[in-house]
Amino acid sequence: MSDTIALVDDDRNILTSVSIALQAEGFLTRVYTDGETALKALTDNPPDLAVLDIKMPRMDGLELLRRLREKTQLPVIFLTSKDDELDEALGLAMGADDYISKPFSQRLLIARIRAILRRTEHAGGGNGGDAEGEAAPVLERGQLKMEPAKHRVTWKGDNVTLTVTEFMILEALAQRPGIVKTRNQLMDAAYHEDIYVDDRTIDSHIKRLRRKFRQVDPEFDAIETLYGAGYRFSEE
Template structure:
């Protein structure tokens, strides 16, 4: 049986409103999370299984999906894989298991963050807000100042990064990145030659202090390198500085 709770449309009409899909077979927990999100002017929907979550996401087009790893039937990893075929929503994975393998597996299928049960709904909402804030600020700024000339794309050899359009081209062909992947690439490319630590990258991307596993950056960097055809051993674009972090090269 479907278990869905719709947030008040009137509250979500706020200019700062976002859409959130909460997916957990522990329905009371999911409804608590949804209620906290609704208080923050989100429009929130609850789904209690993976099949329902995918169907709802296609119609609801959420900005963020809070996704339990241990769903019955289609688990959170498979839901995330399928979401990534049609949605660029942020995905926060919920897990009752604190094993690192769960975190890494979740991120390799496109999750942007994770939080371990039990957790504070207030903390979860705060992390979601920080996650959403930066892309929305960029969009708002562009809309508020249409007369401002767009910045030229950043060039690194055959790699072109258009920050205003949030578009990446490699050898003139488009490269599809998740929001987090693009934000990390933007942070590095905006400071070429400068080493940024994992924490610095996370705080730039999240637009605030980071509390959690800093090595989440490594997974996203790995995704970026694969999509850019960048060899970590002989990098053209992103160089690892051992014990410190990453820096953007000049391209070849």
């Protein structure tokens, strides 16, 4: 079954051109010109991934994402203006999986969509049922438990809700506790395509991971920063 991509943007030219490009690659598309209309459609009948513009009338992309995150972990890519660094960081902090600055290459957007969908399927979040082959083994490190087949994470028995990108970064760190992972290595773990992602994106994901774990345990400090080197998962 083809994956369905929802496009939400008030620029009809972008909606038309991106929709045509995605359909040529075998995707199904649904398009919306404002956040309010998209919110009900995306919650009532979730697609496999949504591409959201940030700057929209009636309800902007940030508010749409905030409302979506109350009900779903639907993978989301943001489209941002070139100079909207604050919006990019805020979007990632709120749970977006990735962002692309306008003007953008449709080829790049399609590559990132494929990468996120592949990670979603790896984490057991796809719509196509059980993955073929054996399920990925449960990973336990101290108080951390990760179940890739269920896309489930707990800390001291409490659930921690992560996006697909957050899950993949945490898994890369927890697989080898005590070993420093550079930002490039974490990029490779989270983005299997040959896609450029800057350091700030990885740093934003790490900050969001820490924030989510501290919501269930204010003393959480298992993800350590090694300045100038990268990050590691504490052995303790």
